[in-house]
Amino acid sequence: MSFEFLDVKRNGRVTIVTLNRPAVMNALHKPAHFELHEVFNAFAADPDQWVAIITGAGERAFSAGNDLKWQAEGGERGWNSSGFGGLTLRFHCDKPIIAAVNGVAMGGGFEVALACDLIIASENATFALPEPRVGLAALAGGLQRLPRQIGLKRAMGMILTGRHVSAREGFELGFVNEVVPAGESVRAAERWAEQICQNSPMSIRASKQAVMEGLNVSLPEALVAQREYPAVREMVASADYVEGPKAFAEKRPPRWQGK
Numbered sequence: 001m002s003f004e005f006l007d008v009k010r011n012g013r014v015t016i017v018t019l020n021r022p023a024v025m026n027a028l029h030k031p032a033h034f035e036l037h038e039v040f041n042a043f044a045a046d047p048d049q050w051v052a053i054i055t056g057a058g059e060r061a062f063s064a065g066n067d068l069k070w071q072a073e074g075g076e077r078g079w080n081s082s083g084f085g086g087l088t089l090r091f092h093c094d095k096p097i098i099a100a101v102n103g104v105a106m107g108g109g110f111e112v113a114l115a116c117d118l119i120i121a122s123e124n125a126t127f128a129l130p131e132p133r134v135g136l137a138a139l140a141g142g143l144q145r146l147p148r149q150i151g152l153k154r155a156m157g158m159i160l161t162g163r164h165v166s167a168r169e170g171f172e173l174g175f176v177n178e179v180v181p182a183g184e185s186v187r188a189a190e191r192w193a194e195q196i197c198q199n200s201p202m203s204i205r206a207s208k209q210a211v212m213e214g215l216n217v218s219l220p221e222a223l224v225a226q227r228e229y230p231a232v233r234e235m236v237a238s239a240d241y242v243e244g245p246k247a248f249a250e251k252r253p254p255r256w257q258g259k
Contacts, residue, residue: 003020003035005021005031005035006020008039011190012197013048013049013051014050014051014052014190014193014194014197015046015051016052016053016186016190017039017055018054018055018056019054019057021067022057024064025061025063025064025103025104026056026057026063026064026109027069027070027109028066028067028084028085029066029070029077030079033078033080034079036082036085037080037082037086038086040082040087040090040093041082044090044093047258047259049095050096051097051197053098053099053100053186053190053193054085054087054097054099054112054116055100055101055189056101056102056103056109058103059102059182060103061103061104061105061109062099062101062103062104062109062113063106063112064107065107065108066084066136068134084108084112084140085111087115088111088112088115088140088141089141091212094206094209095201095204096118097115097116098120098189099113099116099118099119099120099189100186100189101119101120101121101127102122102124102182102186103126105125105126105128106127106128106129106130107128107129107136108140110127110138110142111142111145113127115141115145118177118189118192119170119176119177120176120185120188121171121178121179121180122179122181122183122185123180123181124167125176125185126165126167127164127167127170128158128162128163128165129142129146129158129159129162130162133162138159142159143159146158146159146175148215149174150173150175154173178192199256200243200254200258201259202235202238202258203235203244206229206234206235208231209231209232210222210226210231210232213226238257238258239257240254240257243256243257
């Protein structure tokens with residue numbers, strides 16, 4: 001499968017998606033959104049792919065967000081049911097997705113990163129929701145995800161000012177998992193992905209689903225409901241559920257089968 005605005009490769013169990021519009025700082029327009037929708041649909045459906053990484057081409061930007069020039073010149077704006085960047089409305093993918101932020105992550109670019117499970121940022125990365133400066137609002141998830149991830153007051157400090165936040169401050173605020181030297185974000189994300197892939201994919205999916213679904217209800221409700229979540233039931237019914245304890249008892253690495 002080839003794409004005009006993306007580069008996609010597979011490294012073992014890991015799918016690496018690169019936004020490939022460096023001339024516009026990897027800003028996204030409707031055709032790119034639809035390509036990302038297809039890519040992440042394929043990733044979600046492929047039992048041999050366990051983790052995805054999304055990054056940007058070049059050294060300047062992860063993504064500058066919505067392609068305002070495209071929009072100003074009359075280009076049609078829109079995306080598929082999975083939302084901005086194929087991710088902001090993708091609530092039912094239980095596989096981990098990592099953002100390797102290699103530069104600017106502005107507006108929708110930051111919203112795409114926030115929709116991922118982990119953010120690995122190079123030291124030259126910059127984050128912001130600057131939509132109010134151009135008469136817009138971060139309605140692709142930023143206004144909802146950021147307060148949930150770093151707390152209301154910290155989030156409002158970013159949202160109401162539109163100020164730029166460095167990778168180091170993002171780490172201190174809590175939305176960045178690791179800061180690495182410039183040019184190392186993808187390599188670091190692959191290291192995280194490798195560590196994830198050492199675990200049972202069924203357990204990882206059950207864990208992600210239990211966390212995300214549990215955030216929508218009270219703690220007592222989540223503790224009861226989690227055993228009935230589909231990914232949890234699939235984990236319990238899987239060969240991995242037997243293999244893990246067996247490998248531990250036999251003092252050997254487990255041989256995960258997944259689905």
